[in-house]
Amino acid sequence: MGDYAIRQIVYVTMLIIQVSGDMHSASADLASIFQMEQQVNNVLSELVSQTETKLGIIRQYLKEYEQSVINETMDDKNEFMERLAGNPIHAYRLMKRLYFDWQLIEKEIKTDNWQSTLIKLEEVRNNEKFPKEEDFLGATSALVRLQDTYELNITELVRGNLRGRQTHAELTALDCLFMGKHAFDEGAYARAVEWLEESYILAGLENNQTIRQDHIMEVIQQAIDKHDEALHEAQQRMAVLSDTKSFRLPLKEKPAVLQRNEMIRSRKYDKDDAAKFNALCRGESLLSEEILGQLKCWYETHKEPYLFLMPIKIEQNSIRPAIYTFHDVLNDLEIETIKELATPLLARAKVLAKQAGSKTTVSNVRTSKTAWLEDKLHPMLHRISQRIALVTGLKVNSSFDEAEILQVANYGIGGHYSPHHDYLMKGKTDEELGKMNARELATGDRIATFMFYLNDVERGGSTAFPRAGVAVKPVKGGAAFWYNLKRNGQGDPDTLHGACPVLLGHKWVSNKWIRETAQSFNRPCLLDPDE
Numbered sequence: 001m002g003d004y005a006i007r008q009i010v011y012v013t014m015l016i017i018q019v020s021g022d023m024h025s026a027s028a029d030l031a032s033i034f035q036m037e038q039q040v041n042n043v044l045s046e047l048v049s050q051t052e053t054k055l056g057i058i059r060q061y062l063k064e065y066e067q068s069v070i071n072e073t074m075d076d077k078n079e080f081m082e083r084l085a086g087n088p089i090h091a092y093r094l095m096k097r098l099y100f101d102w103q104l105i106e107k108e109i110k111t112d113n114w115q116s117t118l119i120k121l122e123e124v125r126n127n128e129k130f131p132k133e134e135d136f137l138g139a140t141s142a143l144v145r146l147q148d149t150y151e152l153n154i155t156e157l158v159r160g161n162l163r164g165r166q167t168h169a170e171l172t173a174l175d176c177l178f179m180g181k182h183a184f185d186e187g188a189y190a191r192a193v194e195w196l197e198e199s200y201i202l203a204g205l206e207n208n209q210t211i212r213q214d215h216i217m218e219v220i221q222q223a224i225d226k227h228d229e230a231l232h233e234a235q236q237r238m239a240v241l242s243d244t245k246s247f248r249l250p251l252k253e254k255p256a257v258l259q260r261n262e263m264i265r266s267r268k269y270d271k272d273d274a275a276k277f278n279a280l281c282r283g284e285s286l287l288s289e290e291i292l293g294q295l296k297c298w299y300e301t302h303k304e305p306y307l308f309l310m311p312i313k314i315e316q317n318s319i320r321p322a323i324y325t326f327h328d329v330l331n332d333l334e335i336e337t338i339k340e341l342a343t344p345l346l347a348r349a350k351v352l353a354k355q356a357g358s359k360t361t362v363s364n365v366r367t368s369k370t371a372w373l374e375d376k377l378h379p380m381l382h383r384i385s386q387r388i389a390l391v392t393g394l395k396v397n398s399s400f401d402e403a404e405i406l407q408v409a410n411y412g413i414g415g416h417y418s419p420h421h422d423y424l425m426k427g428k429t430d431e432e433l434g435k436m437n438a439r440e441l442a443t444g445d446r447i448a449t450f451m452f453y454l455n456d457v458e459r460g461g462s463t464a465f466p467r468a469g470v471a472v473k474p475v476k477g478g479a480a481f482w483y484n485l486k487r488n489g490q491g492d493p494d495t496l497h498g499a500c501p502v503l504l505g506h507k508w509v510s511n512k513w514i515r516e517t518a519q520s521f522n523r524p525c526l527l528d529p530d531e
């Protein structure tokens, strides 16, 4: 009965997450696709070496023929043939070539290794994880998103430099042309021109290997024309030109295409959650010195014997709304166990979501990389739940609908979660509430979120709260905690938060959403250092 209720909650929650734009790709999936490619490349290498052996045999035959007649060449063709026919050595070699060499060549041609390679390729393509068009587009969008959020210098990006971290990955001129075309199709004309210019420069460095410079120049001209046309139209409409993706200053008036143009920039963070979110993701601080000075760090025991031995290290990230980081609340073994338990379920969640998809307009089911773990799966999960209860002073037993079961999420490169609220019911109309599961309604809203970080993320991946003006950086074994509801039971709009895109590496988190009804009379003040 309890299980059923939780499954219902999980089901509803999954749909909510998906339709609210949880666009990320899992690093676990990407790793297995890389592996797939490696297998296929072994088959292709084998094909290349077999084909080269074949070509070698044919080449050798042709070479022998040419060498044997090279000094007999004459202007008169008839005389040439007679000369060959009248020579016993030529006659012998002719017979040897046609009788012996030809057999070898025919045998090689008859052994077809193309077909077996094709079968192997098709076999891999049929794997459900094999990338489709939407995955290619997804990867392209991820790169664009990273460029936007982190204001990446495109010149450095294509050479593998990700905000100061030099990697061994690079883009070719043709890759940049693709990116430029993608941006163009999205109407981001200024972005398109940037990518195309970079493509032009790279093509020069590559000696026109992946794409020719004159072709790129044609595309650049088109993009510039389109840009200036769109800019002119926007100016006619008196539109605000703060969209740097779409517009720069008129490009035609610049003397040379390859001259970088000033971007029209506007940095109005005051009202713009998205701009603040991006700034926080880049590591900019939005808190005043005064507030920063008030934030505290302390060791907490809650007067619990267990915690006397190992007090919790608490870092206060924000005062209003209250956001905290707990350090070292999971050990490495626990982290590995959670990941191991979740990994096979990440795949299964996809299938479940597919079936549920018939009821929604989920376009990209593959982006769902979450798994749900019940405490009874492993004694360690049970202990982890007890620890959350101890640390927060809240009731978190999912058998009694006090909290949801543990969610595990895996984000890959560019994986992000746009700013959202965790509460599900506050702010909904009666009609919307009427459509929700009765059992779920009875458990109450998500009063608080407890988010474990299961790894360090090399670059990016912070949890950013644009209205609170803070970002929590993922630190392995730590956890972020905040109340989504105010003490009066209203949703706290200032808890708006999102996951910054992962720039380098991957990100695993695990969430425990604590429900409202069970805590009604005992929301503790334990976490206020002054109380």
Ligand SMILES: *[C@@H]1O[C@H](CO)[C@@H](O)[C@H](O)[C@H]1NC(C)=O
Pocket (backbone or CB within 6 Å): 067, 068, 070, 071
């Ligand atoms: C053909 O002529 C070249 C150059 O004159 C000579 O080096 C070579 O030995 C000759 N080959 C034969 C088979 O006579």
Ligand SMILES: *[C@@H]1O[C@H](CO)[C@@H](O)[C@H](O)[C@H]1NC(C)=O
Pocket (backbone or CB within 6 Å): 153, 154, 155, 156
């Ligand atoms: C981007 O990086 C390149 C190479 O480091 C540098 O020359 C260029 O000035 C940078 N561009 C901007 C807009 O910062």
Ligand SMILES: *[C@@H]1O[C@H](CO)[C@@H](O)[C@H](O)[C@H]1NC(C)=O
Pocket (backbone or CB within 6 Å): 204, 206, 207, 208, 212, 213, 214, 215
């Ligand atoms: C590349 O091709 C362009 C014409 O498209 C030519 O002008 C240029 O010299 C070539 N560059 C190199 C390095 O070959």
Ligand SMILES: *[C@@H]1O[C@H](CO)[C@@H](O)[C@H](O)[C@H]1NC(C)=O
Pocket (backbone or CB within 6 Å): 375, 382, 383, 385, 386, 397, 398, 399, 400
């Ligand atoms: C939750 O409640 C069930 C049923 O009473 C119990 O078996 C389980 O140990 C509890 N879990 C935790 C984490 O306390």
